[in-house]
Amino acid sequence: MQTWMLFTLLAVLMQSVRTAGQKQIANRLSIEATTLVRFLFGLPFAAAYCLSLFWRDGQVAFAPGAAFFTSSSLAAVAQIAATFCLVRALTIKNFAVGTALAKTEAIMTALLGTLFFSASLSLSGYLSVVIGVAGVLVASQWRFSWRDLYENESIKFGLGAGIGFALASLWIRDASLSLAISPLISSSLVLFYMVALQTLICLVWVMWRDSRQIELIKENLQASLFIGFTSVAGSVGWFTAMSLQEAALVKTLGQLEFVVTLLITYLYFGERISAREYFGILLVAVSIGLLLAN
Numbered sequence: 001m002q003t004w005m006l007f008t009l010l011a012v013l014m015q016s017v018r019t020a021g022q023k024q025i026a027n028r029l030s031i032e033a034t035t036l037v038r039f040l041f042g043l044p045f046a047a048a049y050c051l052s053l054f055w056r057d058g059q060v061a062f063a064p065g066a067a068f069f070t071s072s073s074l075a076a077v078a079q080i081a082a083t084f085c086l087v088r089a090l091t092i093k094n095f096a097v098g099t100a101l102a103k104t105e106a107i108m109t110a111l112l113g114t115l116f117f118s119a120s121l122s123l124s125g126y127l128s129v130v131i132g133v134a135g136v137l138v139a140s141q142w143r144f145s146w147r148d149l150y151e152n153e154s155i156k157f158g159l160g161a162g163i164g165f166a167l168a169s170l171w172i173r174d175a176s177l178s179l180a181i182s183p184l185i186s187s188s189l190v191l192f193y194m195v196a197l198q199t200l201i202c203l204v205w206v207m208w209r210d211s212r213q214i215e216l217i218k219e220n221l222q223a224s225l226f227i228g229f230t231s232v233a234g235s236v237g238w239f240t241a242m243s244l245q246e247a248a249l250v251k252t253l254g255q256l257e258f259v260v261t262l263l264i265t266y267l268y269f270g271e272r273i274s275a276r277e278y279f280g281i282l283l284v285a286v287s288i289g290l291l292l293a294n
Contacts, residue, residue, distance in 0.1 A: 001292075002244075002245075003244060004240075004241040004244035004245040004250065005241075005253060005291075007236070007238075007240040007241040007244070008238070008241040008250050009237070009253075010233070010234070010236070010237035011234045011235070011237025011241065011254060012254055012256050012257040012260065013234075014230050014231075014234030014237060015230075015234040015257055016257055016260060017230045018038075018230035018231050018234055021223060021226050021230060022034060022227055024223060025037065025220055025223045025224065028216060028219075028220060029216050029217065029220070030206075030209070030210060030213050031087055032205055032209055032210070033206050033210075033213035033214075033217055035080070035083060035202055036199070036202040036203060036205070036206050036213075036217070037217060037220075037224045037227050037228065038227055038228065038231045039195050039198040039199040039202055039228075040199050040203065040217075040224075040228070041224045041225050041227060041228025041229075041231075042227075042228040042229070042231045042235075043192075043199050043228075044228070045228060045229050045233075046188075046191050046192045046196075046232050047192055049188055049191070049192075049232065049236060050185075050189060050191070050192045053184055053185050053188050057182070057185065060181060060182070060185055061181075062179050062180075062181045062185075062186075062189075064178075064179060064189070065178065067174070067175070067178040068175050068179060068189075068190075068193075069193075071174040071175035071178065072171070072172075072175040072190050072193045073197060074167070074171045075167070075171035075172045075175060075190075075194060076168075076193075076194040076201070077201075078167045078168040078171065079164065079165070079168040079194075079198070080198060080201060080202070081160070081164045082160070082161045082163075082164025082165040082168060083161075083164075085102075085157045085158070085161040085164060086102050086157070086158075086161035088157045089102060089154040089157035089158045089161060101155060101158030101159050101162055102158045102159075102161035103133070103136045103137065103140065103258070104133050104137070104159075104162045105161075105162045105165045105166050105169075105251055106129050106132055106166075106248055106252045106254075106255065107129050107130060107133045107248075108162045108163050108165075108166035109129075109165075109169050109247050109248040109251050110125075110126060110129045112163070112166050112167060112170060113166075113170050113246065113247060113248055116170075117173075117174065119170065119173075119246050119247065119248070121246060121248060121249065124290050124293070125248070125249055125290075125291075127290060128249070128252055128287045128288075128290035129248050129252050129287070131283050131284075131286055131287040131290070132252040132255050132284055132287030132288070133252075134283055135255070135279075135280045135281065135283025135285075135286075135287060136255050136258050136280065136284060137280070138276060138277075138279055139259070139277045139279075139280025139281060139283075139284070140280070166251075169238075169242055169247035169250070172190055172194075172238075172239055172242055172243075172247070173242045173243060173246075173247050175190045176189075176190050176239065176243040183243035183244050184240060184243075186243055187239035187240045187242075187243040188236070190243075191232070191235050195232070195235075238250070238254070249291060252288075252291060253288060253291055255284055256284070256288065259284050259285075
């Protein structure tokens with residue numbers, strides 16, 4: 001198995017665990033404060049990871065330029081905006097279509113990458129992305145009508161989330177490659193800079209919206225540390241994988257998270273998996289098979 005695939009699997013595992021932690025703490029904090037926790041408590045771990053790599057490799061010569069700071073900053077903002085769009089889609093009536101469209105992140109990454117980032121894929125690569133997204137949409141059991149195009153407000157937020165996460169992935173890869181050093185170190189620098197910037201943005205946001213949330217965060221330190229660690233561990237996987245491989249392919253393999261979550265939910269709670277969901281899982285498996293054969 002290729003290295004980028006191993007890092008993607010790490011990201012899938014850590015993101016699933018982090019999501020479970022966020023669901024628990026979200027009952028006690030606002031959406032803005034829950035978002036802040038991910039970055040604020042992840043920052044020390046991001047710094048420690050980055051420093052450990054420099055300590056291991058000794059002196060590494062690099063000179064971050066405008067490309068690094070521009071791409072990293074855009075990625076940080078895009079990631080926050082995408083998260084907001086996804087959460088907003090979840091709060092709207094008939095949100096199923098919007099949240100399903102948010103799962104088209106992989107195909108959005110492929111399209112935007114081809115059009116604006118010179119990130120072309122092979123024919124089998126594009127096929128893998130399309131089949132994987134189709135599998136996730138089928139397993140999501142979403143329903144769509146032409147009337148939804150102008151009546152369902154969650155569509156624009158769902159698409160906004162998909163596009164935002166896609167752009168963030170592409171800018172992360174651009175920022176990492178701009179340093180022209182080891183992918184492990186370059187991705188760690190992008191991660192540290194982005195988490196620091198996102199912490200600042202979200203901290204200002206929370207202080208402006210409801211400063212009382214800071215006290216609530218202090219009351220949930222253990223859960224916050226858990227979320228911060230798993231968030232950074234997942235980001236290490238995503239950022240490193242996208243430094244080694246095209247972002248669209250990384251996101252396609254990352255759709256395993258949806259399948260794993262679906263299987264765990266049904267196995268743990270003893271619920272049955274429908275024929276449609278089995279078909280969706282099969283499509284995702286075919287998509288990943290194409291990636292492995294590449």
